């Protein structure tokens with residue numbers, strides 16, 4: 001077991017966004033989180049990541065979790081290379097930054113304020129491959145990606161499932177069918 005939710009509920013003010021939900025993620029699994037706008041997908045990913053506290057219930061993680069926000073957040077004035085070197089500083093493997101920039105088709109020297117939304121999404125995926133958490137929590141990872149970016153996403157997910165577990169929220173049912181072992185469908189708001 002990598003991640004277990006037991007009887008999770010989350011309330012914002014008077015509104016219950018998640019109600020009595022139980023869920024387990026195993027290593028090697030990719031789970032797609034589906035549901036209409038406002039159905040609680042992002043909230044659930046944030047609960048899984050420990051970024052939000054459940055109103056009721058328990059969350060257990062047996063590994064390191066990372067949440068990829070949509071859109072991803074970066075330091076505006078740092079370049080892509082600087083972001084990757086920052087991540088790698090914890091691992092002391094400098095040359096990987098150049099290889100990763102290359103693999104994800106990213107310019108290393110441009111500050112992030114000059115990145116397009118698709119380039120930011122590519123960088124977010126690149127960072128995940130370097131940090132390689134046990135639990136990948138991805139909020140609409142496919143948005144803003146072009147055809148090449150989508151191929152990079154599929155390759156990244158294939159890598160992730162070998163050693164980790166993935167939960168991804170998406171409106172793209174074709175992607176869910178292609179990559180997910182199972183789906184968790186949330187109801188309308």
Ligand SMILES: Nc1ncnc2c1ncn2[C@@H]1O[C@H](COP(=O)(O)OP(=O)(O)OP(=O)(O)O)[C@@H](O)[C@H]1O
Nearest residue numbers: 012013017035036037038039040041042043044189
């Ligand atoms: N911090 C917050 N405070 C109050 N309400 C919130 C908060 N975060 C989310 N909500 C509400 O919780 C509900 C679910 O939002 P959430 O972002 O989880 O939905 P979603 O399924 O990810 O939607 P989308 O498909 O549009 O991304 C919405 O009604 C939203 O307004």
